[in-house]
Amino acid sequence: xxxxxxxxxxxxxxxxxxxxxxxxxxxxxxxxxxxxxxxxxxxxxxxxxxxxxxxxxxxxxxxxxxxxxxxxxxxxxxxxxxxxxxxxxxxxxxxxxxxx
Ligand SMILES: [Zn+2]
Numbered sequence: 001x002x003x004x005x006x007x008x009x010x011x012x013x014x015x016x017x018x019x020x021x022x023x024x025x026x027x028x029x030x031x032x033x034x035x036x037x038x039x040x041x042x043x044x045x046x047x048x049x050x051x052x053x054x055x056x057x058x059x060x061x062x063x064x065x066x067x068x069x070x071x072x073x074x075x076x077x078x079x080x081x082x083x084x085x086x087x088x089x090x091x092x093x094x095x096x097x098x099x100x
Contacts, residue, residue, distance in 0.1 A: 004046040007053045016040075016054055024061035037064035037089060045074055064089055 007013050017040045027034045041062045044052055052058040062070065068085060 004042060004053075007042075007046050007050075012054055016056060016059065019056055020059040021061055023056065027061065028063035028066055029060045030062055030066040033063040033066075035063040038062070039064055039067045041067050041070060 008017075020040045021038065026038060028038065038061055040059050042049075042053065043058050043060055046053050049058070064085075
């Protein structure tokens, strides 16, 4: 279970997530991708700063690959398999641009 799961399941987070996407203009703040798979990341991880879980200033929009890279660095995992990533992406919220 990811540390942020408790937060990202809430209605409050879903609203904040939309705000972050709007603020960052629906593009990855790191590589500028307007990929279909955009995720809203906690700049300071929830497990370190749970008090910042719902701070818009602690949120940034990342595409799935930038997000995966950041998360890997945070957890110290060498890599995750494509199958695991696919499954994880599947569990993430679908951004509005994917809801056709
Ligand atoms: Zn990116």
